[in-house]
Each structure stands twice: as structure tokens, then as C-alpha cells.
Amino acid sequence: MITIVxxxxxxxxxVQKAVEYLNEDAEISxxxxxxxxxxxxxxxxxGAFGQAMDNLTSLGLTDVLTKEVVKKKKPFLGxxxxxxxxxxxxxxxxxxxxxxxxxxxxxxxxxxxxDLKIPHVGWDxxxxxxxxxxxxxxxxxxxxxxxxxYAVQEIGADVSGTCEYGTEFVAVVQxxxxxxxxxxxxxxxxxxxxxxxxxxxxxxxSL
Amino acid sequence: xxxxxxxxxRIIPILLLKENRCVKGxxxxxxxxxxxxxxxxxxxxxxKADELIFIDISRDREHRKKxxxxxxxxxxxxxxxxxxGGGIVDVEExxxxxxxxxDKVSINTAAVENPNLIKxxxxxxxxxxxxxxxxxxxxxxxxxxxxxxxxxxxxGLDPVDWAKEAKALGAGEILLTSIDKEGMRTGYxxxxxxxxxxxxxxxxxANGGVGTTQDLAEGIKxxxxxxxxxxxxxxxxxxxxxxxxxHMKEAGLNVRPQW
Numbered sequence: 522m523i524t525i526v527x528x529x530x531x532x533x534x535x536v537q538k539a540v541e542y543l544n545e546d547a548e549i550s551x552x553x554x555x556x557x558x559x560x561x562x563x564x565x566x567x568g569a570f571g572q573a574m575d576n577l578t579s580l581g582l583t584d585v586l587t588k589e590v591v592k593k594k595k596p597f598l599g600x601x602x603x604x605x606x607x608x609x610x611x612x613x614x615x616x617x618x619x620x621x622x623x624x625x626x627x628x629x630x631x632x633x634x635x636d637l638k639i640p641h642v643g644w645d646x647x648x649x650x651x652x653x654x655x656x657x658x659x660x661x662x663x664x665x666x667x668x669x670x671y672a673v674q675e676i677g678a679d680v681s682g683t684c685e686y687g688t689e690f691v692a693v694v695q696x697x698x699x700x701x702x703x704x705x706x707x708x709x710x711x712x713x714x715x716x717x718x719x720x721x722x723x724x725x726x727s728l
Numbered sequence: 729x730x731x732x733x734x735x736x737x738r739i740i741p742i743l744l745l746k747e748n749r750c751v752k753g754x755x756x757x758x759x760x761x762x763x764x765x766x767x768x769x770x771x772x773x774x775x776k777a778d779e780l781i782f783i784d785i786s787r788d789r790e791h792r793k794k795x796x797x798x799x800x801x802x803x804x805x806x807x808x809x810x811x812x813g814g815g816i817v818d819v820e821e822x823x824x825x826x827x828x829x830x831d832k833v834s835i836n837t838a839a840v841e842n843p844n845l846i847k848x849x850x851x852x853x854x855x856x857x858x859x860x861x862x863x864x865x866x867x868x869x870x871x872x873x874x875x876x877x878x879x880x881x882x883x884g885l886d887p888v889d890w891a892k893e894a895k896a897l898g899a900g901e902i903l904l905t906s907i908d909k910e911g912m913r914t915g916y917x918x919x920x921x922x923x924x925x926x927x928x929x930x931x932x933x934a935n936g937g938v939g940t941t942q943d944l945a946e947g948i949k950x951x952x953x954x955x956x957x958x959x960x961x962x963x964x965x966x967x968x969x970x971x972x973x974x975h976m977k978e979a980g981l982n983v984r985p986q987w
Contacts, residue, residue: 531826531853532826532827532829532830532831533827534800534803534827534828534829535803535807535829535831538803538804538807538829539807542807567826567831567853567854567856567857568852568853568854569851569852569854572852602854614851635929636929637732637929638732638928638929638930638931638954639929639930640855640856640900640901640930640931641735642856642900642901642931642954643735643736643737643738643778643779643931643954643955644735644736644738644778644984645733645734645735645736646734662734664734664736664984666808666809668809668831668832668856668857669856670854670855670856670900684734685733685734686732686733686734686735687733705809705831707807708807708808708809708831709807709808710773710776710807710808713807714807
């Protein structure tokens, strides 16, 4: 069973429908037990960083997430804001601590100059910088759907894919069992579903 | 227009909904039925359209429940981004559409009558999911003016000023429609589109008037839009988003590959 973490931030149903389309069951839940019983965990999310961390904390989910993902090494997929939250810090409407599983900070994408249109919205190419099981069957520079104004604009050791818009930013992360995408695989038609399928098909030996 | 790097130009079919059917008119009048919305959405998805926009123009609320079903069904069957607009008056309705599977919402009349809604929506869900739709008519004196309530009510607002204000309040994108051009298939109002697109550092989606794939390319090249919306061309001619993409690629524009 896959658990999709429900923390009051956005478009959970689309992720669930995409998982079901790929013939896996997914439960949307904000219960600790569901995270403890899950084989895999997906953290989607749309909205602001600080609010998201507040919601996770007040639901008592930050510790159990860290226990299941970092200690027990359950396969985890963060999507969009759910990717940003695994980093150290977010600078959206204030400064907030993230889950801190991967080093890096989430900042406004305004380094490309005054006339660069923000949000970064639409289909953009992902450059594969490091192999990851998430990319199985995916060509370098395939376009996926992005919609965001903030990004991690330092390319650390755990980055598998990048995208460039004004500056280079993190598009895909893999740190052992922790996977994350800044783009929306559940909204990226055939190419996105392939990435999601690759995550769903992960087995322990491939990590 | 600034080079947006590898970001693809978006080709966006608009589905206008009236009493839960797709309709299409001319200059916001004389609507005719053009079919079932979910069927249309699936066709656009299979043609690899980049996004979809649903705008509900039903005047009574009795069809709203069915609209929710249409949105949910689209989200279940089309794994692509889409925006929903029409009749959104509060953040609760924004939340509802996002929960049903929409990625963005489009606010028009309510944004003019209660600009704070843009701010509330952006604060709660992020600017990236708040699209402000602006309908514009050229007045007899040759000036552009924003109209609300499906093109009926003049507001006295200048489209550039209003778009800038909407941006300042938190709008993440502008859906710009020329009422005069809408449904006429004679091309976008490129002067209007360029005026608004050049004045803003958020994406502008051009809409209203596309009759040929050439018009789409001009919306980007001369209108400086980030994305091109259209509907008549897809309903009433033999042009599809596949052909649109092919033409734009030939015109040297950065679109997604077809396969």
C-alpha cells in the first residue's frame, strides 16, 4: 500500500488517481498508523513552505515521516512542494525549517533578472545529471510540467536532474530511498506517468 | 520577448462550459453546442495539448454540482495540467476545485469586485495557482477597457493597470481575452496582448480570435505571450493541437515534440 500524505496542502486526488491508473492502491491519510503501515510514501503539495511545515508539525507527522523514511528507509517520493520540504530551509514568506533530509535551501527564482517571468510554469526540459531508477526509460531532456516560483538553486551531491530557467535549479533528487521531483509527474502525461511507475516499481534491491 | 530558455510555449485549448456542455460563441454571444466536455478533454490530452482551461459561463448555480463531476472525471482520466474558472467568489471554491484535481483556478469578475480574493488565494495556495482572467473591449474612443460579468459590465479599468495590480496582489498568470476578437477567427488582438505582456513579469496567456495556426505563432512572436489559448479553431476547423504544434515548430518556436 502506498500512503499519500494528507496535510491540507493541495492536489492529492490527482496523485492518487495517477497511482491507481498504474494499478497500485493508494490511501490518502494524515494518520501516523497509515505511514507506519505503508510500503511507500508520497508527499505531494501545493502552497507555501511555512504553512506546509506548520501543518505537518501540528498533525504530528514530521517525526513519524523522518522515522519511516530516514530510519526505516521506506521509498519516499516528494512532489513539487513535497520535494522542497525535504531540504533544510525554505524562504517563502519568511524563513522556515524544512525536514532537513537533504542539504539545501529553497529560494525565490528571481535570480534570472527583472524581466524573467515568474512563476516558472509549463513544460520544461530536465537534464539528467546522475542516473537514478526514476529515469528508467526516460530520455535526457524530456519535458515535464512545472508550476512553481521557488526552487533549490544549488546543485548538491544528491541531485539527479536539473532544469534551467534564469538559473539552474534542482528538478530531481535521489538520496538512497528518498526521491523527489520539482515537476508534477502526475500531470506530465505519458512521460510523467513513467517516472511515477518507476517509483512504484522500486524494490529494495534497486536502492 | 526575453528568451525563456528551454521552457516550451504552451498550446492551450479552452473549453467554455454552459449548463455542463461545451459551447462556443462569437464576441461572448450566440453560443452553439460543441459537445461533451470530458470527451473533448480526453481528445486534447491524447493530442498532447500542453494544458486545458475550463471556463463555466452558466448563470445559475444549479449546474455547479455537475461541473464538479466533470472536473473530477477529467482529473481521473487526463493526467495533464488544467485550470478551472467561472463563478469563483471565495477561497472555499478555489479549494474545492483544487481538491477535485485542478492545478489552477481562474478568477475574473470576483477579482475586480473583490481584489482581496486574489491575495487570499495566493497566500493560501500560492501565486502559481491563481490565474486572473481579464476580458477587454476596445471602446469607441479607441481605448481598451476591462469588462466583467461575461463581457457585459464595463469597469472603467485599463487592462495594463489592472493586470499590474492583479500581479501585485498575487496573481501568477493573466488569461487575456479580447472580447471583440473572440470567436471571430481573425487573429488575436496583438496590440493589446503585447501591451499587457510587455508590462508584466508574470506569464500572459493570449486568448480570443485564433482562426489559423499562423495566428497562434503571431500571439507569441508579435503578442509576446507565454502561452496561446484558442477554441474555435479546434471546434470548427480541421486544425488540431497537433497541427498547431507542427506549424509553431516550423515558425521556429520552442514547442514540445509531438512524440
